[in-house]
Amino acid sequence: MGSTSAAAGLLARQLKQMKNDKDIPGISCGLVDNNVFEWEVMLMINDDCKYYGGGFFRAVLTFPTDYPLLPPKMRFTTPIWHxxxxxxxxxxxxxxxxxPEDDKYGYETAAERWTPVQSPETILLSVISMLSSPNDESPANVDAAKMWREDPKEFRKRCRKIVRESLGDE
Known part of the structure; x- marks a missing residue:
């Protein structure tokens, strides 16, 4: 139980810090059902982002009870094509x-994977960066990766539609 309360305390401090930090534009966080292990996140994507600029995307960060030793999971609740x-x-x-373990496929080095020095802030900034620069060498969505590589105009068109939908314009 000690590690759970330590994780809860750390997450409460990190959430408070993110809410007070004015240097992180475009990120808003709050708790889901007052549960410090589940955060609702709103990413308001800067217009500089080629594909998703101007979009408002909701996501949920779910933290394990042994955080920060293990990473959270992140899931977009706003539909997104990436x-x-x-x-x-x-x-x-x-x-x-x-x-934080060896990649059984040999694709990632341990240095690229989760380490306890990461924080919700670094995760969200990395995800925003990922939106601008997809990694199509190891795609989760093979169809989106193929479209991004082979038909960038159609990929951009689909992303712009998703941005409009995220704003409630469609």
């Missing part, structure tokens, strides 16, 4: 959310 986001579940596939 090579590194499973479709239709919205689960995010990014290296820093992979457990």
């Amino acid at each position: 090579p590194n986001i499973y479709h239709p579940s919205g689960d995010v596939c990014i290296s820093i959310l992979h457990p």
Whole structure:
């Protein structure tokens, strides 16, 4: 039980810090059902982002009770089309959310995977960066990766539609 309360205390401090930090534009966080292990996140994507700029995307971060030793899981609840986001579940596939162990496929180094120095802030900033620069070498959504590589115009068109939908315009 001690590690659970330590994790809860750490998460409460990290949430408070993120709410008070004005240097993180475009990220808003709060608790789901007053549960410190489940955060609702709103990402308001900067217009500089080629594909998702101007969009408002909701997601949930679910933290394990042994956080920060193990990473949280992140799932978009707003529909999103991206090579590194499973479709239709919205689960995010990014290296820093992979457990701190050797990659059985040899694709990632241990340094690219989760370490306890990561935080909700670094996760969300990495996901925003991922939205701008997909990793199509290890896609979670093979169809999105193929479209991104082979038909960038159609990929951009689909993303713009998703951005409009995220704003309630469609």
